[in-house]
Amino acid sequence: MTVVSRPRVLFAAAIAASTLVLLAVLVLVAGASPGEALAALVGGSVGSGAALGETLTRATSLVLCAAGAVLALRAGVLNIGLDGQFLMGAAAAAAVGPLLDGTPNAARLALLLAAAAAGAVFAAPAVWLSERRGVPPVLSTILLNLVAAAAVTWLVRGPLQDRAADYPQSRPLSTSVRLRPLAPGVRTTAAFPVALLLAAGSGVFLSRTKAGLKLRAAGASPAAARAIGLADAPLRAGALLGSAAFAGLAGGLEVAAVTGRLFDPFGSGVGYLGIAAALLGGTGAGGATAAALFFAALGAGSSALQRDTGVPAAVAMIVPGLLVLGVLLVRRRLSGDEA
């Protein structure tokens, strides 16, 4: 991801204007006042310290999933399985979290490594099916998402169930392991800066390292990559597994920093939204992170929107989906090597 001369400001302005128009239409359809809706959206996302904290808390998983989506897309693989890998990361964290005690930082590290590993392991069948059986990862990872959702349903009613709780959920992480808020009265924890750093790191990896260059070459043209002696299959496999580890880590951080446990359903489609952020951000790490922050603000704002004006919070899915469709229509070769 290099800085480009492309008029990014114009693009961002077009996205902002489109968002306002789409939101206005949805608010009018729901029969609410646009002025009150805008106040609720802004107030709920950036209007106060607590609102900003809510946005950044939501952004953590999204930034990581978006970075994971970019990593795979750059290698020419669409990892639709981010959602399932996120769930498996969360499940791993919920499984090992209650067992860990003692030095908090070592325990946290173990927990997050387990989560990242769980995400990658869960994508391994897709790699095998792709390289050995020619099954497109799009198809296998979509199916694995269904398996992951069912696994969560089972885990919180079976092996991980908290017998003391009234409804199905896993045992809580011990408070010493849970990530603490960065400031009193704010929900944001160190998870957010960690996610930002990792996203930036993946951007540097893609644009500034030899391995990143090879990966992008394999993604841009597998045939050309093979012709210059690059083994494109391992590059694609590595990108998919790395992408899945990002999603798994996102799930682990969600448990360690936000929920403290696993329940069912969990996550509400953050993997799919992460792909949308990657596409809106032009499949570059910087753009994807910016889009993820934007979607997170929209998500936090739409909760306030629903509470204050009755306009359904689902606008936070409709708008990203429509924006991506618009961008795909306007720039149909987003995944090209333009960034």
Added chain:
Amino acid sequence: MSGFLEIALLLSAPLLLAAAGELVLERAGSIQIGAEGNMLIGAFAAFAAGLGTGSSAAALAAGLAGGLAGGAAFAVVAVAGRADPILVGTAWNLVAFGGTAFGYRLLAGATGAVLEVPRLHAGALGLPPAVWAVFALPLLVHVGLRTTRPGLRLVAAGEHPEALRALGLSVVAVRTGAALFSGAAAGLAGALLVVTVSPTFVEGMTAGRGFLALALVVFARWKPLRLLPASLLIGAAGALQVRLQASGGTSVPYAFFVALPALLALLALAVTPGRGGAPKALGAPAP
């Protein structure tokens, strides 16, 4: 076991319908990951129309219309607009999931009241005629693709779009027709869920059936007749789950049966090698 068979067929039909639509679109050279979204739109449209009119026929018609609209949107962006169909479908699922949740909340409010729409009347062997009709669809598609002029053109659009163009025919027009057909089929499949299996709307109620339809197409090797046994197998697994749930005497977790169709699909993909049978121009933009 008539109860078992009945449930198996009821559960197979929406899957088969959506898969048949997807197969037609893929044979034309495009692919719709958003079949799940179109099913949801169909289910929601059927729910809204069924609630408003009290008629299950109106519910089915609304589902069909909703799916058609979804197919048209796909055709504009992914066929005529030549955007990557897989990315378009991914975004479409977000729009459909959010849009139906949005509509449901406005329609039903936040009350949580269970609103039911009328079910289809049962005909032969306890199944509505509309469900039986679905099982004739693979044969119709099979014959249609092999013997009719539109069918042959559709296959050409998926295998040799350049040749079709050289004959002065529009690949975009053919694929647009296929996109409309697949959208309508998915919408109708979603509506069928509402008027046969669960007579209300729940957010995300299609529960991955649209994704399973995609997998069915692959392991049917893009051959319509092979959709029949594949969808019946998955329907039977679902019926087994309903049976075991009802009898209560099972230690097999419910979640296993939810995952079973996806696991069966993955297993089938693992043991039947390759993408053999895939249309040559699958996913490629129209020339």
